[in-house]
Amino acid sequence: MIAKKIVVMDIETTGLDIYRDEIIEFAAFSIVEGKDPEIFSVLVSPKEPVPERILRLTGISLDELKQAQPLEFYHDIILKYFQDAIIVGHNVNFDLGFVERVLNIHFENPIWDTLELARVFFPNLNSYRLADLVKKLDLEPLEKAHRAMSDAQATWNLLKKCWEKGMTLDSGFYQRALPLAVGSKASGFLKELEKTIRKEFPDRLIRTDLVLYDQDLGLFEPQEEEVSVPEDIDWINQCFTPGGILEQNLQGYESRPGQLQMAKAVAKALATSTHCVAEAGTGTGKSYAYLIPSLWWARKTNKKVVVATHTIPLQEQLYKKDLPILAQILPFSFHGVLLKGKGNYLCLKRWLTLQSHFTEFDYGERLALLSVMMWLRETSTGDWQEVSQIPSLVRLWGNLNAEEESCVPGKCPQANRCYMLYARKRAEEADLIIVNHSLLFSDIKTENNILPEFHELVIDEAHHLHQSALEQLGNEMSLEQISKVLNLLSRSMAGSFYGNVKARAQLWERILSESLWNRFRGHLERLPEACDELFQQTEEVFASFEQILGNELSYRLTAHSQSENWWPTISVQIENLQGRLKAIVDLLRAMYNLLEPLDDEDAASLAYEISGRIRNLEEVRDCFNLAMQVDHTTRVSWLERNNRLFLKTSPVDVSILLKEKLFSPLNSAILTSATLSIANSFEHFLQENGLAKDTSTLIVDSPFDYERQMQFIVVKDLIDTNHSNLFDSEKIAHFISEVTERMQGRTLVLFTSHHFLREIHLPLSRYLGDSGIELLAQGIDGGRHALLDAFLNNPKSVLLGANSFWEGIDIPGDKLSCVILIKLPFGPPNRPLIAARSEFMEAHGKNAFYEFLLPEAVLRFKQGFGRLIRSKSDRGLVILCDNRVIEKRYGRIFLNSLPVKTHIRCSETQIFDHIDSWLDEIR
Numbered sequence: 001m002i003a004k005k006i007v008v009m010d011i012e013t014t015g016l017d018i019y020r021d022e023i024i025e026f027a028a029f030s031i032v033e034g035k036d037p038e039i040f041s042v043l044v045s046p047k048e049p050v051p052e053r054i055l056r057l058t059g060i061s062l063d064e065l066k067q068a069q070p071l072e073f074y075h076d077i078i079l080k081y082f083q084d085a086i087i088v089g090h091n092v093n094f095d096l097g098f099v100e101r102v103l104n105i106h107f108e109n110p111i112w113d114t115l116e117l118a119r120v121f122f123p124n125l126n127s128y129r130l131a132d133l134v135k136k137l138d139l140e141p142l143e144k145a146h147r148a149m150s151d152a153q154a155t156w157n158l159l160k161k162c163w164e165k166g167m168t169l170d171s172g173f174y175q176r177a178l179p180l181a182v183g184s185k186a187s188g189f190l191k192e193l194e195k196t197i198r199k200e201f202p203d204r205l206i207r208t209d210l211v212l213y214d215q216d217l218g219l220f221e222p223q224e225e226e227v228s229v230p231e232d233i234d235w236i237n238q239c240f241t242p243g244g245i246l247e248q249n250l251q252g253y254e255s256r257p258g259q260l261q262m263a264k265a266v267a268k269a270l271a272t273s274t275h276c277v278a279e280a281g282t283g284t285g286k287s288y289a290y291l292i293p294s295l296w297w298a299r300k301t302n303k304k305v306v307v308a309t310h311t312i313p314l315q316e317q318l319y320k321k322d323l324p325i326l327a328q329i330l331p332f333s334f335h336g337v338l339l340k341g342k343g344n345y346l347c348l349k350r351w352l353t354l355q356s357h358f359t360e361f362d363y364g365e366r367l368a369l370l371s372v373m374m375w376l377r378e379t380s381t382g383d384w385q386e387v388s389q390i391p392s393l394v395r396l397w398g399n400l401n402a403e404e405e406s407c408v409p410g411k412c413p414q415a416n417r418c419y420m421l422y423a424r425k426r427a428e429e430a431d432l433i434i435v436n437h438s439l440l441f442s443d444i445k446t447e448n449n450i451l452p453e454f455h456e457l458v459i460d461e462a463h464h465l466h467q468s469a470l471e472q473l474g475n476e477m478s479l480e481q482i483s484k485v486l487n488l489l490s491r492s493m494a495g496s497f498y499g500n501v502k503a504r505a506q507l508w509e510r511i512l513s514e515s516l517w518n519r520f521r522g523h524l525e526r527l528p529e530a531c532d533e534l535f536q537q538t539e540e541v542f543a544s545f546e547q548i549l550g551n552e553l554s555y556r557l558t559a560h561s562q563s564e565n566w567w568p569t570i571s572v573q574i575e576n577l578q579g580r581l582k583a584i585v586d587l588l589r590a591m592y593n594l595l596e597p598l599d600d601e602d603a604a605s606l607a608y609e610i611s612g613r614i615r616n617l618e619e620v621r622d623c624f625n626l627a628m629q630v631d632h633t634t635r636v637s638w639l640e641r642n643n644r645l646f647l648k649t650s651p652v653d654v655s656i657l658l659k660e661k662l663f664s665p666l667n668s669a670i671l672t673s674a675t676l677s678i679a680n681s682f683e684h685f686l687q688e689n690g691l692a693k694d695t696s697t698l699i700v701d702s703p704f705d706y707e708r709q710m711q712f713i714v715v716k717d718l719i720d721t722n723h724s725n726l727f728d729s730e731k732i733a734h735f736i737s738e739v740t741e742r743m744q745g746r747t748l749v750l751f752t753s754h755h756f757l758r759e760i761h762l763p764l765s766r767y768l769g770d771s772g773i774e775l776l777a778q779g780i781d782g783g784r785h786a787l788l789d790a791f792l793n794n795p796k797s798v799l800l801g802a803n804s805f806w807e808g809i810d811i812p813g814d815k816l817s818c819v820i821l822i823k824l825p826f827g828p829p830n831r832p833l834i835a836a837r838s839e840f841m842e843a844h845g846k847n848a849f850y851e852f853l854l855p856e857a858v859l860r861f862k863q864g865f866g867r868l869i870r871s872k873s874d875r876g877l878v879i880l881c882d883n884r885v886i887e888k889r890y891g892r893i894f895l896n897s898l899p900v901k902t903h904i905r906c907s908e909t910q911i912f913d914h915i916d917s918w919l920d921e922i923r
Contacts, residue, residue: 002192006031007085008159010151011095024060026071026099027148029156030081040081041149043068059147071102082107090130090155091115092185113185114155116367117162120186123371124378124386127789130154137161166193172207177373180358180366210348212417213378229299229332236260236267239292246288249329258700259285265698266670267293270305270456273667275695277462277685279676281702281899282866286672287322290458291432295326295334297456298431304454306433308440310461310468311808312385318434337430338383339423339451341439343403346372346382348414350400364392372400382419398484428452437464441472444661455667462671463859466688469658470833474650475623479542483535485616489584490531497613498527501606511600520594523587530587534580541573542645549639556832557630557637574624581621588614623649633843636836650833652840659690675862679896684855704869706900711877711918712865713904715911718881719823729759732881735908736760736798736820737767739879742915745773745796746817748809750864752825754779754802761800768798778802791815807863812870819868820879824894825860826853854890858897865898875922877915 009028027041043060045068078099089095092113100106118128125136130151134141139157166189174194181187197204239245240260246253262278269276270293280286294305309315319338327334351372358366371390379386384397402420415421427433433451437459443450459465490498501508501524509517548566549555561567588610595607627637627649637649651657663669676685682697718735719727740747751757761777768775774797776787784804788811791799795815799805806825827834838848846852868876885891886905895903906914 002033002086002196004032005085006088006159007082008088008152008156009092009095009099010089010148010155011098012148012151013098024065024068025148026074027152028081029152030085031156038081039149040077042074044071044074045069071099075103078103079105082109084109086110086112086188088112088114088155088159090151090158110188111185112159112189114158114162116184116186117189118158119367119390120370120374121162121165123375123390126389128389129789130158133158162189163193166190167197169193169197170204170207171197173211173373173377175206176355177370180370180373182366183363184367186367186370210352210414211377212348213376213380229296231300233267233271235296236263236293239263240289245329245331250325256283256285256703258703259289262286262289262672262698262700263293265696266290266458267297269670269696270294270297270668275663275666275669275691276671276698277676277682277691277695278670278672278698278700279682280672280674280700281704282674282870283703283872284674284700286460286674286700287318288326290460290670290672291318291322291326292330294456294458295330295336295432296332299332299334303456304431304433304452305456305458306435306440306451306454307458307460308435308437310437310464312436313808314460315434315436316385323432334432335426335430336432336434337423337426338381338434339427339439340383340385340436341403341442341450342420343397343401344383344385345402345420345423346376346384346400347402347404347407347420348382348417349407349412350402350404351376352414354396354399361396362392365396367391368393368396379419381423437461437468438472440662441469445473455665457662457666457669459669459671461673462689463673463675463685463863465658465671466654469654470650473654473657474648475619475626476646476648477620477623478644478646479538480644482538482620485620486531486535489613489616490528492528497609498524507602511598511603512594516594520591523591526587527584530580530584534577534584537573537577537580541570541577544570544573545639545645545647549641549645552641554638554640554832556835557627557639559631561630571628574628578621578624581617585614585617585621588617623647633840636832638832640832648832652833652836655688655690657690663690674866675859677897678855678858679893684851702869702899704872704874704899706869707902709869709872709875710900711904712898712900712902713877713879713906713911713914714883714886715879715881715908716883716886716905717907719883727756727759729756730763732822733760733763734767735881736764737771738912739818739820739915740768740773740798741771742912742919743818743877745794745798746815747798747820748791748805748811748816748818748867749798749800749820750806750822750867751800751802752823753828756822757800757802764798764800772796773798776800778805806860806867809867810870811867812874814875816868817876818879819864819876820881821861821864823882824857824880824884825864826857829853850890854893858894861894862897877918879911 007028007030009026011027012025024046025041025043027039030038030040043064045065087096087107087109088111090113092111092115096107096111115128118125118133122133122137125133127133127136131154133139134154134157137158139154139161171194174190174197178187178190178194181190237244237260240255240263241247242255244255247255258280262280262284265276265278266289268274278286280289290307294307297303298305307318309318315338319336323336327336355369358369361369368390371387371393375387384393384401387393402418412418430452433454435451439450440457440459488496490496492499492502505521508520512520544566548570592607592610592614595603595610598604624647626635627647629635630637634652635649636652637647640646640648671689671691676682677697677699678684680699682695683693685691686693686695686697715735718732736747736749749760751760757777758780761775761780765775774790774794776782776790776797777800778784778787779802781787782790784801787799787801788809791797792811792815801809829835829838834853838852841848841852865878868874868878885894904914
């Protein structure tokens with residue numbers, strides 16, 4: 001590497017608060033190329049006692065701490081050590097800031113941050129924690145986790161890894177990268193690389209074009225193969241039976257009767273052009289149970305099968321894990337693709353435009369662009385999910401993706417290597433297409449203009465289908481969304497309609513006659529003022545919405561709202577907004593009418609863009625129009641505050657839409673999930689999703705032995721069911737702490753509201769005190785992914801979660817041995833959509849509680865219950881603190897829907913003895 005002095009440093013502290021003197025270890029390497037490094041490593045005396053869990057985590061002994069001195073003691077040696085050196089660290093500001101604050105000094109040294117460098121040189125990783133990078137990049141494993149010396153060594157190895165990759169690039173990369181890196185901690189490192197490459201490889205070719213991965217491959221060339229596909233449907237048996245194809249080829253695979261049962265049902269539905277709903281318990285292996293019959297049917301009939309999932313992780317698993325395995329073991333070849341919406345793919349035309357205006361972006365955004373520049377050399381898909389962990393990229397992605405109204409694929413100069421077109425071309429040629437629920441409904445909304453023609457559909461995670469339909473077939477609008485639409489239309493900036501036309505004014509003067517250009521320009525120049533007026537009117541409307549909403553999170557607009565004092569004001573404001581919207585649409589249509597008759601490619605492209613801008617404005621208009629139709633009982637409109645304020649409107653019932661638009665055109669639909677039935681009945685699921693009552697249904701039991709592997713305990717006296725909204729926070733927090741300490745952590749606590757979770761957090765933190773158990777709470781200690789990582793890395797912890805933690809959490813093994821469900825998960829009856837749907841059902845002579853609220857709660861309960869047992873070796877307890885399940889008549893519906901047929905009823909005091917006995921038994 002560089003023949004310069006480099007100091008690689010790391011500090012380990014007992015906490016994350018940099019304003020508390022909790023340093024306990026400091027280490028640095030002083031390295032000059034070609035020489036063994038000098039090593040400086042000390043323990044620093046903390047001003048507060050070090051918690052026992054930190055000593056356990058780091059392996060630092062009390063004897064070591066007794067020898068420690070304050071960091072000021074090492075002042076002179078640190079200054080000498082750092083003299084004339086490049087300072088390197090992973091998230092170096094944290095470590096260096098600590099030293100500077102304690103020593104009351106500011107270092108002027110060049111600084112390189114391996115966190116920034118790793119994001120630039122390895123942009124498609126899921127995590128940039130040092131420990132994760134060591135594993136992902138095959139660096140030398142950490143000798144001692146959570147020790148400064150070990151982390152400093154890992155940081156040095158990471159720096160060398162970045163240097164090695166940097167040395168494979170050409171000078172053209174650095175010519176484009178260095179202007180973006182100005183002012184960053186990556187700049188000096190990139191300069192040294194560029195200088196070294198010019199010196200050591202003077203003859204290396206310099207690429208000045210758009211450098212892409214595999215850019216010369218025939219992306220649009222079909223590759224057909226002759227295959228032999230089994231004719232007989234009984235071939236499915238040969239895959240799943242003992243000694244069959246899967247057992248012969250997959251190490252550790254065990255034939256499961258339930259998996260075979262489901263696979264046969266899927267194959268039969270495809271072969272007989274019927275619909276099938278299959279509930280497959282955890283561990284069934286449902287992915288193979290529908291993939292193998294689907295692939296067989298697609299190749300046998302030359303018909304496409306679409307598989308739609310709700311979550312990205314399942315899409316990625318099917319495409320990146322399951323299909324490659326099946327490609328190796330099935331006796332015929334197939335083409336499977338993953339297809340996403342336009343907004344997921346990078347647009348190369350917009351990328352080139354954005355690169356030329358990099359000075360408009362802040363520090364983090366320019367670093368994100370550096371990561372994209374590297375990623376383009378490596379990605380074959382252009383799918384932003386590959387780089388979604390890069391900070392600040394989410395802010396830029398709206399200006400980079402292919403969801404752009406000015407896109408005319410057939411006339412784009414980048415069309416021959418367009419990621420979105422490539423994905424769609426591959427879908428046209430594929431046997432099996434993996435999409436998500438959102439894209440499935442987008443295809444319906446656009447009259448089937450997104451997906452290739454298909455008549456066989458598999459819907460996985462089908463318990464989300466109804467909610468996905470409500471979201472995708474509804475409308476929502478925020479001030480920020482409208483602002484974005486107007487900015488892309490009228491601002492004098494790169495990428496906006498107004499800015500692009502003005503920048504090419506000389507071209508349009510040549511294409512249009514003088515009189516046409518003068519008329520066109522006249523309309524164009526009125527756009528900025530018209531858009532400003534619309535935005536000001538929109539601000540007024542949303543300011544009124546803020547007043548209406550007050551301190552509430554949501555407010556439903558109903559017929560009664562028309563009698564409120566604010567209704568006349570908001571009605572006039574929205575009427576004015578619609579008028580200003582119409583004025584802009586009229587300007588755009590006038591410009592479109594001037595271009596449309598011309599026989600010119602540039603004019604046709606601009607006309608196409610104008611039509612797209614009109615559609616954007618019409619979406620705004622339609623949302624406000626629908627939202628104000630408060631007398632319609634088939635639709636609900638409401639205001640909702642999340643991170644921002646939204647106006648939302650949705651159909652109350654989508655069953656008819658699903659029946660007519662989704663299921664009727666299909667030959668066969670297979671819907672599957674682990675939670676679809678209620679007390680062995682599919683009536684609720686079939687009805688709300690518009691499926692016929694005679695649809696074939698199937699329940700495939702989990703292969704797990706729930707009666708042996710777990711116990712389900714109901715606490716009889718912890719919560720007063722007569723006042724179920726009144727909780728004794730102290731009492732419940734004490735109960736959780738007692739359970740958690742007995743379980744030595746390894747506990748997930750599920751709440752039905754974030755409000756109650758926060759109420760429990762403070763007293764629970766007191767009760768856990770010095771227990772050595774780490775408390776992790778959603779929304780307090782981090783987001784979903786960070787908390788799950790922390791929970792997995794420290795089994796002696798308790799995780800408090802709400803909403804999103806009731807499903808999609810997969811923690812096999814003894815890291816999770818107890819799930820506590822505080823309350824039965826009934827949806828809040830005052831939520832606008834829930835209230836409107838309940839009223840709609842009651843008006844049609846139905847019982848909203850038994851036909852809607854209760855079934856939804858049971859399905860949610862099954863999801864939460866299912867977090868515990870994820871493999872055949874799992875053991876544990878599920879504890880329900882809500883005794884309505886045994887006190888209320890409807891409780892038996894919850895109990896009859898569970899995979900375990902027995903439960904234990906205990907008082908609050910009895911349960912602790914029971915847990916102790918259970919722990920003794922399993923030991």
